[in-house]
Amino acid sequence: MIRDVLAEAVRSALVGLGVQPPGAVELERPARREHGDWSTNVALTVAKAAGRKPRELADALAARLQAAPPTHVSAVEVAGPGFVNFRLRDSWLHDILGDVVEQGEDRYGRHDLGAAERVQVEFVSANPTGPLHVGNGWWGSYGDALARVLIRCGYQVSREYYVNDTGGQIRSLGESLLAIRRGAPVPESGYQGAYVAELARAYNGPDDEVAAGRWAAERNLADIRETLAAMGIEFDEWFSQASIEESDAVAETIALLRERGLVFEDDGAVWLRTADFGDPRERRVLVKSDGEFTYLAGDLAYHRDKFLVRGYDRVIDVFGADHQGQVDSLLAGVEALGVERGRLEIEIGQMVSLVSGKMSKRAGNFVPLRDLIDDLGPDVTRLLSLLTSLDSAPLLDLDKVRATSHESPVYYVQMAHARIAGIGRTARDRAIDRLPLEQVDLSLLVHERELEVLRSLSELPDVVLGACVDRAPHRVATWVRELADRFHGFYHDCWVIGEGVSPELTQARLWLVEAARIGLAIGLGLLGVHAPERM
RNA sequence: GCCCCCGUAGCUCAAUUGGAAAGAGCGACGGACUUCUAAUCCGUCGGUUGCAGGUUCGAGUCCUGCCGGGGGCGCCA
The missing domain is CATH 3.30.1360.70 (Arginyl tRNA synthetase N-terminal domain)
Incomplete structure (x- = not known):
């Protein structure tokens, strides 16, 4: 280099x-x-x-x-x-072109930083108490793109969804269902919204909160899977919270903590001493005085399973800002289990708001992710979310996005790719084959537009590495848009095939176009956005 | 009250993690189509980076304090 x-x-x-x-x-x-x-x-x-x-x-x-x-x-x-x-x-950029086409879509911008370290990325993990909201889509795009970037940097990655299919919320969901069924008002702490009413209408099971809640949760989960699939997000593992609670895992986890001298009793409850692990609250309840485990106890059992049973070297949890309250206790608790600090990372995605109002699942006035995907398509939804940093709380004006979707960054980028394919079709039509690179005079590429494309391509490896190290896949999105921008400029000013272009220059430019194609394909691939052959 | 995130052009967001004169898109205004798709390209307008200090060769970025916005602070999940 x-x-x-x-x-x-x-x-x-x-x-x-x-x-x-x-x-x-x-x-x-x-x-x-x-x-x-x-x-x-x-x-x-x-x-x-x-x-x-x-x-x-x-x-x-x-x-x-x-x-x-x-x-x-x-x-x-x-x-x-x-x-x-x-x-x-300029020769340094001509060398870059050579690197890109030689290493190709598979190897250019790939790193071995991870050295096959096993990393689990847990994301979305929305409770199956309702459909996914727009925020889940944003953080989901992030988690999936981060996984892709990690893979490209040599990590062995597994994507996981933690299914919260147990506990009081499921019961509460069931209560809401039953209340609606018998025409009573939904409890204050219950779940509102059209989807609950719909579920209530469809439910014909027994008059039992838990049974009704489980039934509804299953329906919701199926809907969640389908929505994520529509966005092209696939998980390697759907991990059930119930499976943790039904096994002895929670008790075993508490026993392990007890062995380490970190568990004590007070006020009829069982506590974990977290003071030495950076938790400002210093202590947390594991077993309530009524004998039930807390959510934290289950969560620690789950993380014990990740680290100590399944043996991940590193775990990245992607949470929404509404789950920020879990961070201190979870980090402390995992360290208390004997897992070195740093092996668990928690990334917090800020809330997504809409000009029409805030999203709240309980209030029932949120915009379902499904609607957004149906409206804009998965590619627009994904790239839109990946163009902003996880730390910024995006403000979505749905009307505006819808009105301008035809000029969204997605089409801009995809069109660059489609134009490349168009050049390929023209070349084929006119029976122009690319000669082997060694026979092509790349020194003919001196136009500023050509050099700008190559400069962008030269940055890709650094961009990927930076996006990985800083857990910031949105930088790939920014880069892709810039490459597309430069390609459009080239496309406009530099004709590849046709009169006035010498056969030698056509050859050099065909290779430049191929390099740009590779760059776009890599970038879009990391973002999970399609790279179409035509628009 | 305490903790986390944010505050950058009229709007939505970037900014190589401390670099040189802060950049895109949208919006506004003005241009460019006989050839690979004008879903594109070119130009103009637009900024005291919330405010005040500090650190140093150098600050949008780091530290402190204010102001403003979002989120979180249960023996809920």
Whole structure:
């Protein structure tokens, strides 16, 4: 990689100047073209330790690098407070093109960071007390895209959905159903909304809250599976909470905690001492005074199963902000089980709001995810959610999204891919075959539009890695849109096939188009968005 | 009251995790179709990054304090 070449050159130049180089020489792509193709701030960072002025050190460094320029480098310049900027010949981008097509869709932008570490990503896990809402779709897109990014970075990933198919909420759901059936008002703490009434109408089972609740939960879960499938989200495992509670897992988990001297009794309840594990509350109930396990007890049993039974090296739980209250106790409890801190990560997705009002499952005025998918299609729904960071609480104006859906970023990106396919069809129609890359003169690619496409492609490996390390798949979405943007510019200004384009240039551009196709396919694949051949 | 997230162009969001002169899309205005799809491209307008301090070569980004918004603080799940 060019970065390594430059870093090594900088390192040895520093040594030559009698300056101790830092652990890692940082090389970045300047935001502005005037600042060259690559840049290092190393003169700024080591100046103080070296007892030299940044600018003066940068000058000396640049002079040394200029004297024996690394591959592709045409000029080394000093700018600003002491940045050393590298200007590269276009050949470095032609090499990128070669890398992309040689490694292809399967290998370009792939990393072995994970070293086959086994990671479980648990996401959605919405309670089967009703249909999924828009927020579930957003966090679901996130979880699925994160899983894809992790896989591309060498992790062995399993996607899991924790089905909360037990406990008071199921009973409460059953109560609501039965109340509606006998024409009574739904209890205050119950579930409202049209879907409950519909379920009540369909239910003809016994007059028992739990039975009715279970029946409704099953119906809801089927609906949830179907909705997720419509979005292209597949899980490797649907893990039932009931299966945990019906086994001895909870009791075993408490026994393990007791062995570790962290369990005590008070007020007729059984408690876990969490103070030493970063929990501000210091203690949590595991067994209520009525003898029932708490949700936390079940959750810890579940996480014990993840780490200690199934042996995942790392678990990433994706929660909505409405479950933030679980975070401290869960992190503390898992550590109390003897799982090193850091192996459990919890990502919190902020609430999605709609201009028409907030979503609340109990109030029953939410927009079901299903409606959004039917309305916009899965691709729009996914890309829309993946264009924003998990930390921002998005505001969706449904009318506006619907009205402008034909000019959404999705179609913009997909059209770039379709245009590429269109070029392929034209080439086939005119019997133009791509020659082997070695026989093609890539140095003909000098148009700014062509170079911009290649610059984007050169960034993909870094983007994927950054998205993985920071658990931020939305960066892939941002990147894909940029690549599409540059491709459209190229498409507009640079004809590939036809009169006025020499056969040699057509060949070079056909390979450029192929590289762009590979980049788009990789990016869209990581996002779970289709890459259509035509629109 | 305490904890988490956020505050960036009229609107919706980015910003290589501390880099140089903060970028896109939508909206507004003005241009470009005889050739691979104009679902596209080009240009213009638009900013005290909520406010005030601090850290340093350098802050939208880190620290402190305010202001504002969202979420969370059960022997519910």
